[in-house]
Ligand SMILES: Cc1cc2nc3c(=O)[nH]c(=O)nc-3n(C[C@H](O)[C@H](O)[C@H](O)COP(=O)(O)OP(=O)(O)OC[C@H]3O[C@@H](n4cnc5c(N)ncnc54)[C@H](O)[C@@H]3O)c2cc1C
């Protein structure tokens with residue numbers, strides 16, 4: 066006989082989205098049940114952001130050692146103990162883990178069930194031996210790698226993000242299918258850690274981004290020695306005596322290992338959403354602007370909604386849901402203001418509209434850029450790759466910003482604020498940026514926006530007129 070548990074809020078999935086909601090609601094005194102069938106922390110902690118960024122950190126050190134010569138230091142090709150690198154990756158996970166742990170959530174007063182949740186009705190579900198009834202539910206079950214129906218995949222061994230961070234032996238030649246953020250980050254990291262790497266991409270790498278930004282990344286990948294096959298579609302996979310063979314529309318590629326990174330699919334199958342009255346399709350659970358599903362007592366957040374698939378978006382969704390359910394404030398999802406960063410080197414960061422998107426949506430836009438070749442900090446660091454690019458309407462309202470360059474993700478912060486708060490470019494010309502920092506490039510881009518008007522004939526005439534008062 067199942068035991069019945071009652072709660073104000075039942076959250077399914079203890080990843081970035083679910084954890085944020087559970088923590089918030091419990092600290093606000095609500096009775097919360099959190100159900101997780103796998104690891105606490107979800108994709109980001111265990112198989113996504115954290116391990117990938119830790120691997121990238123090790124790869125960056127190897128790259129710096131090989132390229133130390135330009136600073137007058139002895140360049141060395143480091144010995145790479147791949148298993149030790151993976152130990153470092155798992156140490157990073159272990160260091161962050163307590164924050165997402167069952168113990169921490171129980172201390173906050175959350176009842177944590179390590180079970181698979183399956184709806185049995187519009188207001189109840191089953192989780193192991195429990196029958197859970199709640200006033201509200203939140204589906205935060207995330208996404209998993211999409212495996213395309215390519216001939217031979219079933220018989221060919223391959224990694225996905227769920228398995229690659231368990232790999233302790235350096236791949237001799239890693240073939241990666243998919244040139245999105247996962248493919249690009251992993252291709253560069255593995256290459257710098259000593260693997261041969263071939264990246265196969267059906268279109269162009271990082272195709273959501275403007276081409277002037279991605280071309281800087283492409284140049285670095287090629288210089289790292291990543292074999293980049295763009296406009297090339299993987300059509301067949303097979304296991305050979307020496308490893309893996311991928312047949313594309315342009316020929317064959319032989320390697321020893323394979324990583325598939327061609328996008329994600331929502332985790333919905335096991336939820337039994339039919340009896341719950343929750344609509345979904347292959348993109349994910351359908352939600353309205355307040356993140357309510359077709360059953361108004363059930364919300365959905367994070368990757369499972371099929372929107373922007375980032376940890377910070379899942380966290381942001383959580384705040385929207387907390388406002389709606391707990392504060393009864395009709396709060397809308399504005400995830401189109403959310404930034405994204407690909408943590409390759411150089412990083413590529415974007416917020417708001419790209420130039421391509423802005424040209425589609427607005428009649429008259431203006432673009433202002435500033436290159437890191439003209440930034441003193443970048444020059445002192447001998448790393449002048451990339452530029453800052455600001456997209457505005459004709460009145461100077463900031464519609465978007467893209468940065469490619471060292472630490473672009475961190476440099477994006479003021480531009481995220483600008484897009485979110487609806488600031489005009491003027492705000493950045495008034496700002497005093499510390500010297501010498503890369504943030505000056507943003508201010509200089511803002512200054513460049515005014516250059517055509519500042520040095521126009523009209524302004525020159527005005528200055529000439531004013532000089533008569535000298
Ligand atoms: C390799 C990689 C690198 C990434 N890097 C970044 C990055 O640098 N920055 C960034 O912002 N984003 C990054 N992401 C994306 C980020 O990991 C996701 O957007 C984020 O984890 C989504 O959080 P979520 O809460 O929606 O889902 P998840 O974190 O996937 O959590 C969902 C949880 O629900 C559980 N679950 C599913 N079904 C059930 C069920 N029926 N019952 C109980 N539990 C269930 C799952 O076990 C899982 O733990 C990366 C992703 C990958 C794959």
Ligand SMILES: NC(=O)c1ccc[n+]([C@@H]2O[C@H](COP(=O)([O-])OP(=O)(O)OC[C@H]3O[C@@H](n4cnc5c(N)ncnc54)[C@H](O)[C@@H]3O)[C@@H](O)[C@H]2O)c1
Nearest residue numbers: 243244245246247248266267298299326327328374406407
């Ligand atoms: N830094 C970050 O924030 C970060 C890092 C990794 C992942 N993520 C998240 O995870 C999501 C998934 O990333 P992803 O890289 O798996 O997917 P993606 O959808 O971003 O990119 C997949 C790529 O695979 C290509 N592709 C598909 N089928 C192909 C085929 N048969 N042959 C060759 N190429 C093919 C597509 O053209 C596409 O460019 C991202 O969209 C992002 O939201 C974020």
